[in-house]
Amino acid sequence: MTTIQKLIKEIENLKPIPAIANQVLAVVDNPDSSMEDIANVIQYDPAITANILRTCNSVYFGLKNPAESIKTAVNMLGIDQVVELVLLKSGTKALSGGSKGYGLEEGDMWRYSVSSAVIAKQLAVKFNLENKNTIFTSALIKDIGKIVLQTHVFDSYHKIQDLVDNKKYSFREAEKKVIGIDHAELGAMIAKMWKFSPKMVNIIRHHHLSDESMIKDREIAVVYLADCICMMMGNGVGLDGLSYRFKAQVVEELGLSADDIVMIIAEFGMNMKQVEELLHMV
Amino acid sequence: MAFLNLSLRNNNGLGSCVKQIVGVADMKVSNNIKESIITYSLGSCIGLVIYDPVVKVGGILHYMLPESSIDKDKAAARPYMFADSGIPRLFKTAYKLGAVKQRMIIYAAGGAEILDQKGFFNIGKRNYMALKKMFFKNNVMINKQDVGGNKNRTVRIEIASGDIYVKTSGAKEVKI
Numbered sequence: 001m002t003t004i005q006k007l008i009k010e011i012e013n014l015k016p017i018p019a020i021a022n023q024v025l026a027v028v029d030n031p032d033s034s035m036e037d038i039a040n041v042i043q044y045d046p047a048i049t050a051n052i053l054r055t056c057n058s059v060y061f062g063l064k065n066p067a068e069s070i071k072t073a074v075n076m077l078g079i080d081q082v083v084e085l086v087l088l089k090s091g092t093k094a095l096s097g098g099s100k101g102y103g104l105e106e107g108d109m110w111r112y113s114v115s116s117a118v119i120a121k122q123l124a125v126k127f128n129l130e131n132k133n134t135i136f137t138s139a140l141i142k143d144i145g146k147i148v149l150q151t152h153v154f155d156s157y158h159k160i161q162d163l164v165d166n167k168k169y170s171f172r173e174a175e176k177k178v179i180g181i182d183h184a185e186l187g188a189m190i191a192k193m194w195k196f197s198p199k200m201v202n203i204i205r206h207h208h209l210s211d212e213s214m215i216k217d218r219e220i221a222v223v224y225l226a227d228c229i230c231m232m233m234g235n236g237v238g239l240d241g242l243s244y245r246f247k248a249q250v251v252e253e254l255g256l257s258a259d260d261i262v263m264i265i266a267e268f269g270m271n272m273k274q275v276e277e278l279l280h281m282v
Numbered sequence: 283m284a285f286l287n288l289s290l291r292n293n294n295g296l297g298s299c300v301k302q303i304v305g306v307a308d309m310k311v312s313n314n315i316k317e318s319i320i321t322y323s324l325g326s327c328i329g330l331v332i333y334d335p336v337v338k339v340g341g342i343l344h345y346m347l348p349e350s351s352i353d354k355d356k357a358a359a360r361p362y363m364f365a366d367s368g369i370p371r372l373f374k375t376a377y378k379l380g381a382v383k384q385r386m387i388i389y390a391a392g393g394a395e396i397l398d399q400k401g402f403f404n405i406g407k408r409n410y411m412a413l414k415k416m417f418f419k420n421n422v423m424i425n426k427q428d429v430g431g432n433k434n435r436t437v438r439i440e441i442a443s444g445d446i447y448v449k450t451s452g453a454k455e456v457k458i
Contacts, residue, residue: 103452164432170397228396232405233306233346234325234434239452241433242325242396246403258402262347265405266356269307269346269363276305 003152003180010148011190014094020045021090021137022196028083029131035079036071042086043070052085060277087137088114088278094144101150101157103239109147112236113140115275119268120226126264127254129218131199138203139223145187145204152179157239164243171240172208184208209247221250229265235275299440304329304342307363311341311375315442322436323451324392326406328365328413328429329437331389332372333444334381340439343372347405348412365412388422389446389458391437393429406430426458 023041027033043049049070056073057066067073074082095113098106120139124132146153153160156178163169163177175182188205196204203223206214214220224247231242251261302310304321312319321329321344333340343362350357350364361367373383390413393406410429417424426446428435433450440447449455 228403231396232326232394232403234323234327234392234394235306237323237325237434237451239433239450241431241451242394243432244396246396246399248398248400248402251402256402259352261402262352262405266347266353266363269360270356272306 007148007152007181007186008189011186011193014148014190016194017094017141018045018048018090019195020048021087022194024083024086025134025137025197025200028079028133031130035074038079038083039070039074042082048086048089051089052082055085055089056082060280083133084136084278087133087140088117091137091140094147095141097147099146099150099238101152101154102146104236108236108238109143110236111275111279112230113143114278115233115235115268116140116142116223116226116230118271118275118278119229119264120223122267122271123222123226123264124219127218127222129222131219134197134200135203135219135222138200138207138219139226141191142187142204142207142223142227143183144190145183145185148190149175149179149181149183149186170208170245171243172210176210182208182210184210208244209250212247212249215247215249215253218254221253225250225254229261229268233265233268301438304344306344307346307360307368309341309343309362309368309372309375311339311372311379312441313337313339313379318438318440320436320438324435324437325394326392326396326403326409328390328392328409329435330369330372330413331391331437331439331446332376332381333387333439333446334376334385335387335444336382336385337380338441338444339376339379339381340441340444341372341376342437342439343368345369345409348408365409366416369413369416383422386422387444388417388424389437389439390424390427390429391435391448394431394433394435397432428458 027037027041067076096110098104117136117140121136124135159178160174163174172182184207188201191201191204203220206220207223209224300317302317302319304310310319319342321342327346330343345365345368346363348365350367357367393410395406396403436449438447446458447455
């Protein structure tokens, strides 16, 4: 069996992200959908519905009367908040474990993923992009490939680290060189097998901009930039550290100055509390 | 390594050692010898550790950005986010607990950088320069530092001993 065949076998053993995430994304980023359409999709998944209602009725939201259906939850909290909760809850199981190969303790990857998703959405709003929820979810699950690749990274750690330390490879380039596939490519394979939209598969595949021409896609550019910022903030970063390349074209493409980047980071600093709250809620 | 194991055993032996966690854009100062202060996952942020061994007062500031002039409102709401608004507060809080500037032991960690950042993303370096500039003006010396590179770091100080430990992801904690 080749490494790739072995990896595909391992993907089949992963706990998949529930189908509800795909269904919600299909309606929520469609401008013709109504709030009712979205609520309808959510309420057909009893586990997620129960979970969402429990969260909505937690002390955090301080609702006077408990929400007893998704429709009332949507009315009380707003559609954005409910959708965000559904998407976050869909990702929790798959992303909350530790990862020895990347030096991540339990919860680190989840913290990093939620932070990236929050920054990506912040950027999507700033640049007035459509498909904000697709961007949020892509940023949330973009490192799913690490979960499968981590045992291989662990086994080849010294070879990978040698390329990074002494041969000027980025960590992703070293993964590709040593294992034959990097975590972004593998993540895209997983997303495809889980039937995520081609758009999401593409964002995950290119979230480190290994193919620089992809920078023209603003959704990819935004998820990429969010990842760079998150890496710098260090929250949930593993032994790969900041060993990824920054492509300066992204700031030109998005029309940003160095000061804009600082402002985006400061904005995220203000939102840190929101990230912590989301982490506690989900 | 034997030394490291020994020091870890000692920590466990303390039993009642309470960990005060410093979040991002946050600060903690303590004179409680049963406490240690820790800040996790410094990327391009800087973890500034100060300690006065005479009165056993120590603190950590975890700041994200060099200058508060970028946004005065944010600096007012979150002063520990910036070097220039956070560092004076760290020192002043320690002075209130009896620490004296001349006795202060100072350690800085973090300021890491992403590869090929070409000036747009050199926040790590700018964070470190902001610290150096402020210390130069105020005649303060850094005793030790672990700054730059591409690793993220976790820093911890024990108030009783003033011992400082640093850990990079995937590696063991080491005493500096």
